[in-house]
Structures are given as C-alpha cells and as structure tokens.
Amino acid sequence: MNMISSVLHLVAKPFFSSAYSCGGNSTKATSGINGANTKSQKALGIEDSVELFSSDCLKGGAKKPELVKVLATNSGPDCDWLMDVFGLDLSLVVSRKKSAYS
C-alpha cells in the first residue's frame, strides 16, 4: 500500500465500511443464486414457483413474509437479468437439501 492509498484508507474507511476490505460478504458469495422460474430452469424443464421459493424461505426462518414475497417474486427475473445484461452463465441448476433450486 503506498502513502496515498494508506491515507485514503485511514480517512475513508470509517465512513464507507466497517470492514478492512471493500465489498462485504457480497465479494465472498460464489456458489449460487437462488431463483424461481428462471429461464435456465425452463430450458431444463424444471417446474418451480414463487410460492415454493417463499415457502422454503419461511421454513428456513425468514421472519418478514412481505420481504420474502418481493425476494421470491423478483428472483427469477433478476437471474435472467444477470444473464441477459452481464452475460453470466447461470445455466447450471442444482437442487439443494434445504431449498428447491438455485
């Protein structure tokens, strides 16, 4: 770290992030994204639904059904958006023990 970045780090860090490095847990997330009714699922003939995803979230301990509804409803279109706009390859679909598909 050179002098300028050291100074910037010391001055800016308390205002922007409590962590040593930027990005928080979002920079660690690598294994998958949950989505209901994604185009990858449709291409593989997998039937899924917003209701099933919501039910998984609530069974998993989610405490705010209104937030779960937004998450589950948007999850499929959001995955499609990541693929369409950023060219992410989210074609691999797996079913995990505790949730339906991701």
Ligand SMILES: Cc1cc2nc3c(=O)[nH]c(=O)nc-3n(C[C@H](O)[C@H](O)[C@H](O)COP(=O)(O)OP(=O)(O)OC[C@H]3O[C@@H](n4cnc5c(N)ncnc54)[C@H](O)[C@@H]3O)c2cc1C
């Ligand atoms: C190892 C690991 C792997 C994961 N893999 C996946 C995955 O594959 N798929 C998936 O969907 N999810 C995964 N997750 C979960 C996912 O990373 C988190 O749910 C998601 O990143 C949360 O995003 P966020 O924006 O809420 O928080 P973050 O991305 O953590 O951002 C919060 C930011 O706020 C800062 N902050 C916190 N408190 C303060 C404060 N008091 N003052 C200033 N700044 C503060 C933090 O430093 C951080 O930069 C994983 C998590 C971990 C730890």
